[in-house]
Each structure stands twice: as C-alpha cells, then as structure tokens.
Amino acid sequence: MTALTDLSLAEARDGLAAKKFSALELAQAHVAAVEGARPLNAYLVETPEQALDGAAISDARIARNEARPLEGLPLAIKDLFCTLDVPTTAGSKILEGFRPPYESTVTAQLWRDGATMLGKVNLDEFAMGSANITSAYGHVENPWRRQGDNRPLVPGGSSGGSAAAVAARAALAATATDTGGSIRQPASFCGLVGLKPTYGRCSRWGVVAFASSLDQAGPMTRTVRDAAIMLTSMSGHDPKDSTSAAIPVPDFEKALTGDIKGLRVGIPREYRLDGMPDEIEKLWERGIDWLKDAGAVPVDVSLAMTKYALPVYYIIAPAEASSNLARYDGVRFGLRVPGETLDEMYENTRAQGFGPEVRRRILIGTYVLSAGYYDAYYLKAQKVRNLIAQDFDAAFKNCDVLLTPTAPSPAFAIGEKSDDPIAMYLNDVFTVTVNLAGLPGISVPAGLSKDGLPLGLQIIGRAFDEETVLRAGHAIERAANFTARPQFIAGEA
C-alpha cells in the first residue's frame, strides 16, 4: 500500500471515506513526516496536537457519516496566515512571539470544512522574495536536487515552506499566498501545482499584508484536483474584506471534466524572452502540442505591455508594502527595541526587526510615494497597470486561457542570484502580470530540466474563471504525466 503521506489530498479524502485508514493514522503518518522533514527547515512551528486532536474528532464524524469536505486532512499553513494563539511571524523577527487572538478567514474555512493543521511553514520575510532565503528563521531547502550535484537548491518563494513541505510529503497540501508569483514559482521549482486565484476570490482578512492590491491566498498541492478541492474551501465572500468578491463559489472539482475541446489557448508572443533557456522554450512548445492534442486551439496573442510588468510591480508592491509595514512599530505587539525617544524606539525596532530585503522594499516604496516622485513612479505605474489589464482583456477576446512558462529557470542553488536583487526579481517575469491584472493563474508540473529539476507551465484565465483554468491545467497534468519525485521524501532515509 502507498504510504499515507504519498496520497494526494483527494485520495486521502476518498480513503478516509472508504474507511481504508483512520484520520488518526493519516495524522500520525503526517506528524512523523513533519518531524522527518526538519532538515528542510520548512516548518517554523509544528502543531502535532492540533493535527492529532482534529483527527480524533474527524474519526468520530466519519463514523457518524458526518464527514465534512476536508474531514481529517492534515495541512501546512504558510506563516503569513494568522492562526489563533499559534505563533505567526510572517518570517520576520519583528513579529517574534506574536500569537494572534484571531484566525484568518481562509484558515478558519479550512477548519470549518474539517481540515487539521500540521504546523506553520516558512516563507520569505513578509512574503518578499523568490527563493525563500530572506526568512529571518533561515532559508528553506528544496527537496529536489540536480542530478550529479548535491548542492542544496532554493524551493522558490515566497511560499517556499509550503512548496517544500508538500513536495517532501510532509503535508497533503498547504496554503500559500501569491503577490507576484509566490505560489506559482515555488510550485514550478518543487514539481507541484500552485494556484493563484482571482484577486477577491479568497479573503485577505487575517493574512499579514504585503501588497494589498496584489496579495491573494491560494493552494499548494500535488495535483490539480487537490488544488480544486482546496480552492473550494478557501474561497468565498468575506464581509470583513472589502475587496473580497461577493460571488458564489462553485464546486471547483466538478470543473475537471477532462474536456477542453475547442478551448482557445492564447500564446503570448512577448513571453519569448531573450536568453530564455532552450528547455523552457521546448517545454512550452510541448505544452501547446498537448493542449492541441486534447482538442484545444492555440491562438497567437499579444501582451505588449508585459515588458513593463516587472518595473510596475516593483513600484506598486513596495509602495503598498511601505505603508502596510508601518504598523510594525514596536508599540503594540511583536518586537520592541527601546530607545531614548519615540523615534529612536521606532528606528531600533525596525532596524533590528526587518531584514535587508524588507528594508530595501520599504525604502523603495517610501521613495516612489514621496512628494515630487509620486507622479513619475507610483501614478505612472498605476496607469501602466491599467494598460496591462487592458492587454489581457483584449487577449481574452480571442482566447479562453493563456499558456506560458511559469518561471524562466528551474530551481537554483542557495546563494546563486542572491547578490543581485534584479536577477532575483526576474524570477517573477511570467507571473507578476497576472497579479497586476488580478487574474487567476495555475502552475502545473510539466517536465524536468536537463538537470532533472521540475519545470512548470502556467495557465492564466479570465477573472473568476478558475474553472476553465483548472480544466486546462488538468489537461496539461494528464498529458505531462509528471511522476518524478524529489530526492528528499520525509521519512525516507
């Protein structure tokens, strides 16, 4: 029998329903896997008692035929989601010791549906990063290694802990967040499915804010079906979040019909970057063929504004972050480093509490919002952002989804690119446009690089059309038949 930790979320759900194993067995296997995964530094806080206590309740409910949609399924939670009385750090020293007296809407909905928590997983500090090397609690290792090269690799970021935990079979699935690619890029780096829903699909209430107009929670899973199951529970209108969409939530799993006949798949010509590795280009071509074989129709489309997406993103996201992070001032919660005056206390607290990447982005954000620079940077960036959204609107007149690579490279080694913030920012080149336009996007593992590392393809859809995105992603998944496993599996020596 397959190890319980190796099951997909859907398989585990069905196995519990069929009483092939108990929720307690499932939880115990995962609690052990969480311990086994410690070398990856994926988990910041382990909550085995929550998983085990929850499993006991789940077993009782299953016995009474009262199973909820996620009954007894153990999950990892990105440490950006505030969890009631469980330390929540956002990967930052400044929130050290912070135990929220509240539970985020998204996690509350997961618990409502019967899921349990294995622990809180690592991330780039305040979700700012593409390699999970900016966490104040140490970097996360990718469970994958290059063939013939034992150097540890980054899992991608910012949801690196989520990706590493799920890839290493130390969680059935994880919550993640995506501001510029933070779900999809680590999914691509770790051979997983990562779904960024439409902005407004999942409530942001109780999720530590990075850039409010871009942040969106989503699932990190091993299959497209699992992503659909997770999204169904995570979604929904929340009156506590004014930007959450008041539209009904479909059962996303039902969207996976396997039928994409006649689906028009836009191929944005501007996404062919100079210097993009051949293997990525080839993977993309293969993806087009797979979809064609399944009955879809490729369409050439233009997203001419894409070239401005990164600069626009690196103005808007830091601008919002500089304001969002002002509340970490040492006055009410988290770290306080005393000073002679109030200003000195602020300076001491924030200098010691924030890491270099966060400080850099606060400075950039403060600069672009300053008098005299606002029009040239922030205002112009907002205008270009509108043009980017219009680009997508125009493209979606001629197609139903877009197909692109997820990232311009496979996972890189820890230490590579870290001295060059610009090279690091380039990781997001295929993903940030989606956040700027507020659209849904999914990364699906599609193949391996020549070094044997996973590579993902991205499907982008119309706003609130996650169903088509999932259906197309499902088709890629089936065609790619990605069965490779990482070198590091929790509990396997």
Next chain:
Amino acid sequence: MSLIQGETGAWEVVIGLEVHAQAVSNSKLFSGASTTFGAEPNTHVSLVDAAFPGMLPVINKVCVEQAVKTGLGLDAQINLVSIFDRKNYFYADLPAGYQISQYLRPVVGKGQLTIDMADGTSRTIGITRLHLEQDAGKSLHDQHPTQTYIDLNRSGVALMEIVSEPDMRSAEEAGAYVKKLRSILRYLGTCDGNMEEGSLRCDCNVSVRKPGGKLGTRCEIKNVNSIKFVIAAIEYEARRQIQVIEEGGTIKQETRLYDSHRGTTRPMRSKEEAHDYRYFPDPDLLPLELDPAWVENLKKSLPELPDAKKARFVADYKLSPYDAGVLIEEQASADYFEAVAKGRDAKLACNWVMGDLFGALNKAGLDISNSPVSAKGLGELLDLMSDNTISGRIAKDVFAAMVETRKGASAIVEEKGLRQVTDTGAIEAAVDAVLAKEPEKIAEYRSGKDKLFGFFVGQVMKATGGKANPAQVNELLKKKLAP
C-alpha cells in the same frame, strides 16, 4: 469689512477654517468598536483600530450617510464616487502608521454657509470640501514619569473634515462661522457639536495683507476647541503677524498651537519639518460609490435647517430677525418656542422664552433640554395670563415658583391663591379704601400731578396682594380720581 490698525496703516486678516466634526455613529468609521465618550482607556478598541496584522477596514454606512447629509445641509455637491487614501506618518497613537482619509476625491465638494453677524448683516462663506477620515488615538503624557501611555478609544472614530474657503475677514466672522456650522450639524444630527468632548475641533488658517493686496503667508493654528478660543487665537495671531511684518520680518509658513492660558499662539512645526504624508489610494478599500437615489432620499429627509427656520419665524410669527436668530440657534429652543407659540401670542411667547426662560436656564446652568419648565408648562402659564386668571406681574412670580418647584402654573396659582381678583365690587372697595386714606395726594393729582396715578395703582395692588386685575384697577381709579 473689519480692518486691524497697525503702525503702518490698516490690515486685513484672511481666515479659512478646517473643522473636524465627529460624525454621530454608534461605531467607528471602519470597525464595529463603540464610539461612546468617556470610557476606560483602551476598552473601545477593535483589532482593526489597533492595526493588528491582517486586519482590514470595512466602511461604516452610517458615517457615510452623516457625511452626505452634512454635505446636503451645506448646499454642497455630493460626489457619487470618492476615494479613501492613506495619509502616512509615524506616531504612537496612530496604530497603522497611516490615517485613512480622503485626499484628491472627497465625498463632498463645494458648498456654502451663511453667517449672521451681531449687527444683523450676513455673509456667505464658501465650503471647499468635506471628507471622511479616521481620528487618531490619544497620547497620555501624564501617567508615568518617563513613558507615554496610549489610549486607542478614539482611534478610528469617524471625523468629517469640513474645509472652508479663505472667505472670512475677522475673528468674529470665524466665530460666527463655527457657531453656524455647529448649529447646522446639530440640526442635521450628524455631529453633536460638543467642543469640550472634542467632537468639534477647529484648525484656523490665518494670514494678513494690506486691504486688496495679495494674500500673505498663512499660519495654521491647530486643534482649537471652543468658539471663544477660535476668536481669541485668530485675534492674537493676526496681531502677531502684523507686528512681525511691520518690524521688517516675514511670516514663516508653520503650524502653531494656541495656548489658552496665555492667550497666545506658539510654533509647533515649520513647513520644512512638515510630514511628507505620501498619500495614495488605500488598496484595502474600494472607491466609495453612492446610489443617486439614496442621496436623493437623504435630501428629502433633511430637517428644516436654521436659515429656513429663521425666515419662517420672521414671516409666520412676525419676530424680529434678531429674535428669530437667537431662537433658531439650537433646534431645541426653536422647537420649544414653537410649542409655546402655537395658538398663542407669538410675540409674547418669544419674550417669555428669550427673557424669563433663557434667564432662568442661564442662572441654573441648564440646557433647554433639561429645562425645569416644559414648553407645555410655559404655554399653560401664558394661557392663565390671557384668560385673565393672573396678571403679567403675578405670572413672573408663578414662573419663578415653577422653576423652583417644577410644579404646573395652575397648581401654583391655586396653591398660593394667586388667582386674579376681577370682582369689580372687591376692587372698588380696595380703591375706595386707598383713596379714603390719601385725600392730600388726591388733591395734588387733581391739580395736575399726573405721575401720582402710578402711586394709587401701586397702593391698590398692594392692598390686594397684587391680585387685582390691573386693567380694572386703572379704570376705576381714573373714574374716581376724575375731577
């Protein structure tokens, strides 16, 4: 136009006001926490108000309604789409590190307000805008020798910032503006106007210039919290600026504080030290979009406002504009007056309300809403006068007793036996008795000393304990004293 005389001639003072009016609402602008004044520190604070991680603002519809109503009351343009912005600065009593406000696109645009001056003239003052914003918390510097305590009860309370055009030309006009604005806000029920509790605070922008010259550099006096202080602060500040200029100096643009103990203003921060607030649209909030039909309904539901009421009092009750102006200042006194005047002599009602009633309230330090004599009670008293149950003179005594005992007029009249004597026989007997005692005075009167008539009236009234009907006494005396 009132000018200030300096050493070098006359100066004109130019004033614009920014009034922060707390919107009447049970909960805060973006959270469900209570807004009740005077609670224990930090007991009315939600996680949103304390800016905990991941907390998000949700607009309170009641506060929007109050802002729109106020805009309508100021005859202002209502912007169907407005934007909330973040005003970023660090301070310990500003938990999020930004205040949610409205910068480029406020909910209410241009409007106007008419001020009434003591000399009976009135002027129209332009309103530039009204926007909604959050109040900050309070820093308590006197609780600990070296540390400051923070009370977040006010943090997030809805304020309407009402900005005037620089249309005022004297401290008195500024005072009249605040008075009128407060009156309108109270009529609308959108702000309680309580300046002591901080529900209404005023920033005064003051500059001086030679009459007709170009505008001078302005200074802003922050957070003035009474009308008296608004007038005093502006007067001081105008004279200070004139003195600086006349001594060859220049005015620096700066923010100043009014010291009510010394009656002076002093610098708080200069333009160079001013914050760069880095305003930008709050990404946590969608643009505020108003339904035109909803606005229209609010407009229809507006109460009669002070100016309209004053005009009606002058037209319908034939009151003088001054009397009408005094009565309408507070809705409660206007309502009181109308209740008394209804079906009675309006001029008499006005005299009693403005004279005896206001005098008594003033003396007792009471608000009209806590008046010991109700409008119905005063009406009853007036009725006793008009049906000749008591005389006007006795009415004064009855009123005093009503204030003191809170009993009804009729009860007091009966209790004290103050019913007017109208029995002609009884009055005639009293008259005869008085005249019998004063033959010399009668002779003097008849020889032309008309003034003695009052003496006779007084004696008769004294003899009847003030209860004799004065008209009958007059009539009888005239008859009997006739030569």
